[in-house]
Amino acid sequence: xxxxxxxxxxxxxxxxxxxxxxxxxxxxxxxxxxxxxxxxxxxxxxxxxxxxxxxxxxxxxxxxxxxxxxxxxxxxxxxxxxxxxxxxxxxxxxxxxxxxxxxxxxxxxxxxxxxxxxxxxxxxxxxxxxxxxxxxxxxxxxxxxxxxxxxxxxxxxxxxxxxxxxxxxxxxxxxxxxxxxxxxxxxxxxxxxxxxxxxxxxxxxxxxxxxxxxxxxxxxxxxxxxxxxxxx
Amino acid sequence: xxxxxxxxxxxxxxxxxxxxxxxxxxxxxxxxxxxxxxxxxxxxxxxxxxxxxxxxxxxxxxxxxxxxxxxxxxxxxxxxxxxxxxxxxxxxxxxxxxxxxxxxxxxxxxxxxxxxxxxxxxxxxxxxxxxxxxxxxxxxxxxxxxxxxxxxxxxxxxxxxxxxxxxxxxxxxxxxxxxxxxxxxxxxxxxxxxxxxxxxxxxxxxxxxxxxxxxxxxxxxx
Numbered sequence: 150x151x152x153x154x155x156x157x158x159x160x161x162x163x164x165x166x167x168x169x170x171x172x173x174x175x176x177x178x179x180x181x182x183x184x185x186x187x188x189x190x191x192x193x194x195x196x197x198x199x200x201x202x203x204x205x206x207x208x209x210x211x212x213x214x215x216x217x218x219x220x221x222x223x224x225x226x227x228x229x230x231x232x233x234x235x236x237x238x239x240x241x242x243x244x245x246x247x248x249x250x251x252x253x254x255x256x257x258x259x260x261x262x263x264x265x266x267x268x269x270x271x272x273x274x275x276x277x278x279x280x281x282x283x284x285x286x287x288x289x290x291x292x293x294x295x296x297x298x299x300x301x302x303x304x305x306x307x308x309x310x311x312x313x314x315x316x317x318x319x320x321x322x323x324x325x326x327x328x329x330x331x332x333x334x335x336x337x338x339x340x341x342x343x344x345x346x347x348x349x350x351x352x353x354x355x356x357x358x359x360x361x362x363x364x365x366x367x368x369x370x371x372x373x374x375x376x377x378x379x380x381x
Numbered sequence: 382x383x384x385x386x387x388x389x390x391x392x393x394x395x396x397x398x399x400x401x402x403x404x405x406x407x408x409x410x411x412x413x414x415x416x417x418x419x420x421x422x423x424x425x426x427x428x429x430x431x432x433x434x435x436x437x438x439x440x441x442x443x444x445x446x447x448x449x450x451x452x453x454x455x456x457x458x459x460x461x462x463x464x465x466x467x468x469x470x471x472x473x474x475x476x477x478x479x480x481x482x483x484x485x486x487x488x489x490x491x492x493x494x495x496x497x498x499x500x501x502x503x504x505x506x507x508x509x510x511x512x513x514x515x516x517x518x519x520x521x522x523x524x525x526x527x528x529x530x531x532x533x534x535x536x537x538x539x540x541x542x543x544x545x546x547x548x549x550x551x552x553x554x555x556x557x558x559x560x561x562x563x564x565x566x567x568x569x570x571x572x573x574x575x576x577x578x579x580x581x582x583x584x585x586x587x588x589x590x591x592x593x594x595x596x597x598x599x600x601x602x603x
Contacts, residue, residue, distance in 0.1 A: 231471075243469060270404045284488060
């Protein structure tokens with residue numbers, strides 16, 4: 150009997166050790182996209198005709214909600230998680246936009262996301278399809294599409310925060326964009342009026358300053374756009 | 382004992398790898414579209430929005446005759462956004478199934494759009510899980526919305542109740558239709574046209590418009 154108990158205990162500990170080994174290896178795994186920031190920013194900054202929009206999180210945001218797949222708290226408090234099962238993987242943000250970091254408010258619009266079907270923790274892919282729509286009164290509307298990967302946010306902020314139960318306070322800055330263009334850039338999809346016919350690429354640069362376990366957060370988001378060919 | 386530990390450690394590793402490969406398990410909610418393929422190869426599909434039940438949130442610059450909603454949603458206070466309007470709604474297919482979410486973004490014109498028929502730019506962004514994201518552009522007009530529906534309510538305090546169907550789209554495409562700009566997923570490279578048709582049944586100064594909005598798409602796939 151003692152032998153059986155000992156064997157059972159060894160089996161449990163062995164199983165846990167195997168699982169832990171995988172988790173630690175995954176946490177430390179040097180995925181190629183981990184160090185994408187300088188590549189993406191250099192590619193974007195190599196385009197001559199650039200424009201930047203930014204938003205303060207959450208000071209410039211009017212509302213946000215989702216279907217349950219995102220670790221954020223809908224706001225204002227009167228908004229709840231969308232109950233429809235078919236909307237489970239959707240996130241929606243309505244926000245104001247500034248003329249670059251620290252600039253004046255010049256527009257408004259949305260960030261709409263669908264959790265990406267090829268997301269896989271084993272491959273370090275916590276991805277969304279994201280469409281930014283920026284309305285600048287008097288100029289028109291610009292639509293930007295990207296695949297973003299929030300693996301680094303999960304690894305460096307969310308998991309430590311959940312394991313310790315303590316809020317994150319600091320500066321976590323990085324390019325969230327993973328694609329679909331080479332060099333980790335999103336794409337200028339289309340636009341209206343002044344933005345009609347423009348093509349190019351962009352990167353989303355997030356600077357997270359504070360995050361609480363309940364999903365409350367603050368920081369700055371920049372959408373750095375390169376128009377190629379340049380505007381006339 | 383070491384053999385047991387080794388075997389179970391391997392089992393633990395394999396189980397964890399399998400779970401991590403499967404998680405987080407996004408993207409299993411595609412609902413096939415209800416659409417008709419036309420003789421020219423384009424696809425006709427109508428998406429429906431029931432108001433107020435499909436409304437999620439609305440905000441604006443304070444120049445719209447109903448409040449931002451739900452309570453607590455801020456309005457645009459900056460001068461640059463005074464004429465802005467943003468609506469977030471659930472979208473249904475022809476069978477009434479919730480198939481996605483949409484944002485309507487508008488910049489209203491200078492002047493009193495309730496006193497006369499004015500035109501303004503509107504963008505629709507449709508997020509349809511499993512299919513992609515689709516962007517639409519149209520010019521809308523206020524038509525008789527002010528004189529027929531809203532102004533009597535504002536003057537009397539009584540809700541307007543009726544049955545009025547109006548195509549709000551007047552451009553910018555040929556035939557007074559809106560244009561499909563493109564998008565992502567299966568909408569990448571899509572072109573075509575659409576119209577917005579509103580069936581209005583009630584207006585309340587506190588709750589806004591009630592009825593049904595139809596987005597009638599005629600989409601060309603690349």
